[in-house]
Amino acid sequence: MKFFESLLKLDRRIIYIVVGLLVMLPLIKPLGLGVSSGPRARALFDAVDALPAGKTVLIAVDFDPSSMPELYPMLVAMMRHAFAKDMKVLLCGLWVTGSGLADQAAQTIPKEYGKEYGKDVVYLGWKPGVDAVILGMGENIKNVYPTDYYGHPLDSLPMMRDVQRLRDIPIVFAISAGTPGYQDWLLYAQSRYGMRVGAGVTAVSAADAYPFLQSGQLTGLLAGMKGGAEYEVLVQKAGYSKAYMPAVAAMDSQSLAHVVIMLLVIIGNVAYFATRKRSS
Amino acid sequence: MKRNIPLAICLLFGIVMMVQFFVPHPASVAFYDLTTKWVRIVGAFALVLGTGSLVLYHVDKLQRRRPGWYYSIVTLAAAAITTVIGLGWGVKPGRPLQDVIFTSFLVPLNASMFAILAFYMASAAYRAFRARTREAALLLVAAFIVMLGMVPIGAAIWGKLPDIAEWVLSVPNMAAKRAILFGVALGGIATALKVILGIERGWLGGGKQ
Numbered sequence: 108m109k110f111f112e113s114l115l116k117l118d119r120r121i122i123y124i125v126v127g128l129l130v131m132l133p134l135i136k137p138l139g140l141g142v143s144s145g146p147r148a149r150a151l152f153d154a155v156d157a158l159p160a161g162k163t164v165l166i167a168v169d170f171d172p173s174s175m176p177e178l179y180p181m182l183v184a185m186m187r188h189a190f191a192k193d194m195k196v197l198l199c200g201l202w203v204t205g206s207g208l209a210d211q212a213a214q215t216i217p218k219e220y221g222k223e224y225g226k227d228v229v230y231l232g233w234k235p236g237v238d239a240v241i242l243g244m245g246e247n248i249k250n251v252y253p254t255d256y257y258g259h260p261l262d263s264l265p266m267m268r269d270v271q272r273l274r275d276i277p278i279v280f281a282i283s284a285g286t287p288g289y290q291d292w293l294l295y296a297q298s299r300y301g302m303r304v305g306a307g308v309t310a311v312s313a314a315d316a317y318p319f320l321q322s323g324q325l326t327g328l329l330a331g332m333k334g335g336a337e338y339e340v341l342v343q344k345a346g347y348s349k350a351y352m353p354a355v356a357a358m359d360s361q362s363l364a365h366v367v368i369m370l371l372v373i374i375g376n377v378a379y380f381a382t383r384k385r386s387s
Numbered sequence: 388m389k390r391n392i393p394l395a396i397c398l399l400f401g402i403v404m405m406v407q408f409f410v411p412h413p414a415s416v417a418f419y420d421l422t423t424k425w426v427r428i429v430g431a432f433a434l435v436l437g438t439g440s441l442v443l444y445h446v447d448k449l450q451r452r453r454p455g456w457y458y459s460i461v462t463l464a465a466a467a468i469t470t471v472i473g474l475g476w477g478v479k480p481g482r483p484l485q486d487v488i489f490t491s492f493l494v495p496l497n498a499s500m501f502a503i504l505a506f507y508m509a510s511a512a513y514r515a516f517r518a519r520t521r522e523a524a525l526l527l528v529a530a531f532i533v534m535l536g537m538v539p540i541g542a543a544i545w546g547k548l549p550d551i552a553e554w555v556l557s558v559p560n561m562a563a564k565r566a567i568l569f570g571v572a573l574g575g576i577a578t579a580l581k582v583i584l585g586i587e588r589g590w591l592g593g594g595k596q
Binding site for chain 1: 416419420423424426427429430431433434479480485489490493494495496497498500501502505506508509510512513514516517518527531534535537538539540541542543549553556557560561564565568
């Protein structure tokens, strides 16, 4: 009885230490559980992979640093995929706090493939007015973004000569941590301009995206860090990248974190029912 | 007058923009292009309003020494420092706003906030997630299946777990989500019509006629 009662009053700091250790240990010594790619990630990969060289992939960086560990690997993996296939990448964002993250990706990933800014990749930056921005880009991107994030006029960037409006871009990959996000791209870019939309979302909001996936509105879905890891594996298996895969590396930690939370819930329930039975 | 003019503008633009969506004529597209520019400009004003509202709220909290007033000092100081650095040195990459405020402060602070959630969630789940009723037990089982099925260790424990987790997400979860989405969409349409027709006037504010 006392044992179960003491379990119910377990100091939260013990829980924190256990969770902390189990998250850290696999980062130091990986368990090597491996990641297999599911149909949703495969569908997005195939859609991008089927595009001919020279086409542009629009990546919407609609997240901020709080969801960076989950979503940034998706951005990097998608850029690697596009560059390895000699496609161009257009970056933009509906979250002002995500602008630095897109900048970081625009500065680092193209160099891995010898790609040039302005010719193979352009970062438009952030503008206020979600629906107005997407709808405006549907009519003429230069009207919404006369200059890119770095202040270059769009007319001076060779890549933008072939990319005037959303209809010139076959697919948008919206990496979203909430609102605004992929639903806005579905609502405005797809319904009005017929764009294919793929989404990358945090694990906690993945369940919301399933109806759009089944209806065919979403071409593919990367859900949480697992989704990022799946895409990293697909890109690497196809021989497009040999770089370090941060999401795959973090999956062991996430596995153990899930297991420890489940064990805690089980222990908590056992202790609760044991004490309740005896008291009644 | 203060109410009738905004109501008339709302009614006019609500109807015109609904009709415009179905008219592909160049004049209609040009009008649409113009109005989206207006929306962006109005959006910029909203940013100013939002900043003003934030400052006023925290100044008031400080003056009245409301609980947690000292956090308002942090908020106001952070807003002021960011504004000064942004206006003084610019917002382009390579300037202090990007290299110091964003990279060295915002990124680690935001990431830490989110990371701490894992600890709170573990502690909260331990204390509160109880199978007290049949529904709670069902939720618990579904959560366990999805939590295990969505990480590699689930497949290592039992190869069918990811498939079962996928079924939970694709069938019962989606049915519930669809119902919610339909409800939200219908509610959204009803609210939009009420605003356009002037039945719902909350957006005008609480001032007297």
